[in-house]
Amino acid sequence: MRCRTYGDVLRIAIVLLCCGSAALGGLTNRTFETGDLTGWTSSGAGPGLLCDPAAVTRQVSRDFLAPVADDWLPTEGRYFAALWSTNGVDLGSTLSQSFTAQAGVTLQFDYFFDFGDVAPFYDTATATLTWSTGSMTLFEYNTAGHELEDDENVGWTTFFCILPGDDTYTLLFTVTDYDGVFESILGVDNVRLVVIPAPGAILLGSIGAGLLPWLRRRRML
Secondary structure, three states: OOOOOHHHHHHHHHHHHHHHHHHHOOOOOOOOOOOOOOOOEEEOOOOOEEEOOOOEEOHHHHOOOOOOOOEEOOOOOOOOEEEEOOOOOOOEEEEEEEEEEOOOOEEEEEEEEEOOOOOOOOOEEEEEEEEOOEEEEEEEEOOOOOOOOOOOEEEEEEEEEEOOOOEEEEEEEEEEOOOOOOOOEEEEEEEEEEOOOOHHHHHHHHHHHHHHHHHHHHHHO
């Protein structure tokens, strides 16, 4: 049995780090800390998309039946993206970005939907993921079978899914207005790709870390 040398352990560590970087691909401005929407493709008139360094007042405060003074704060850093719905009937805002990633990588992001409309004039919010061989709906609100109660909010929620293959993906967020009267907001923050090492890689890394002191001792003998 061949004992691992210090160089062997170092090469293993470099390989693991490189594999992790390749699997992550590229997400640009994932927490919006540039203070704008650099790296993202957006559409929407008026206030449609903005990054707020402080807070966006909850739209439920517009409900004359139950006014509430409260704010939405970022989940990461000082900024988040806010998609507003009130731009006219059947109009709204979109936010998207394409990225490459390997199979098994986990896509995660935080979102809220502040629903400021009342039945039957439901503003909608959705998130979809598409790639070369398929697509999926990540969440949807106020589409058929997914209706919220009047002025119901969906607080900051962390969504995650495991990507099915090595591919280029497009993540798309949309919010659409029904009647152009009451506003709704879809907030997005902390979009990230996470690599969860396989158990073998974790074990190998632990063994390598444990060997380092022994190897140093061997070289001193």
